[in-house]
Amino acid sequence: MLLPRILSAIVMAVLFVCAVFVLGTSHFIFAMAGVVVLAGWEWARLSGVHNQVGRVFFAAFIGAVCFAVLNLNGQATALYISPILWVLALYWVMRYPTLLVWKHVFSRLLFGVLVLVTTWSAFVVLRQSENFLVWVLLLMGLIWGADTGAYFAGRAFGKRKLARFVSPGKSWEGVIGGLALTQIGIVVFAFLSGFSFTQWCGLALVALLTSFVSVLGDLTESLFKRHEALKDSSHLIPGHGGVMDRVDSLTAAAPIYVLLLSLTGWL
Helix, strand or coil, rough: CCHHHHHHHHHHHHHHHHHHHCHHHHHHHHHHHHHHHHHHHHHHHHCCCCCCCHHHHHHHHHHHHHHHHCCCCCCCHHHHHHHHHHHHHHHHHHHCCCHHHHHHHHHHHHHHEEEEEEHCCCCCHHHCCCCCHHHHHHHHHHHHHEEEHHHHHHHHHCCCCEECEEEEEEEEEHHHHHHHHHHHHHHHHHHHHHHCCCHHHHHHHHHHHHHHHHHHHHEEEEEEHHHHHCCCCCEEEECCCCCCHHHHHHHHHHHHHHHHHHHHHCC
């Protein structure tokens, strides 16, 4: 099992590097659309769609919505939906398993459409910025830093459960560790970039909110998987589960991150 996991990780790393450093704007946009379409196929499963035709139809619908948003040039506007989505997700996680609304298939499918389309929209806006490489690498660094810090801090100090019924292994100590590591990274980034104190404070706030909401993205997928009694969103990636298992944090972090950068004038 270890070898497939390592090989899959290498392939994913190569694909990420190619997408970021090699693909032009239009090819990158369509590549990201392909990722969210695959994630859409998995999301249908997480939402309780048990037949393959229904899952394929939902994935195709995600692609069609992305195409419509692109043609209407509405990707920047779509990002304003994301804060509402993740406040709603936070409420679902906090009320699990007593809240009934999210248990309906239609509710989960609608939520999935909005989440995946706003995620794709975030990468479209990010790719069209002049400093795309800097901002996309910082985004990935924040997500990886929050995840890594949470893992080690949780193992070393974790006592208070973050969401006992959704993901028993996560702790508040882990979240704090993840947030602390990302803030250390932001200090280094701001220093190397020659940012002023005011700019550093603004970026630190962006990083704090992005890192925190990335945890919420992970918890939300865990909630859906727990309800459907699934370990992984699919088996598309050997040793790693599915696409959603790899991008769950990103679906929450990317739209919020890009929206905040836009509002602060960095994009």
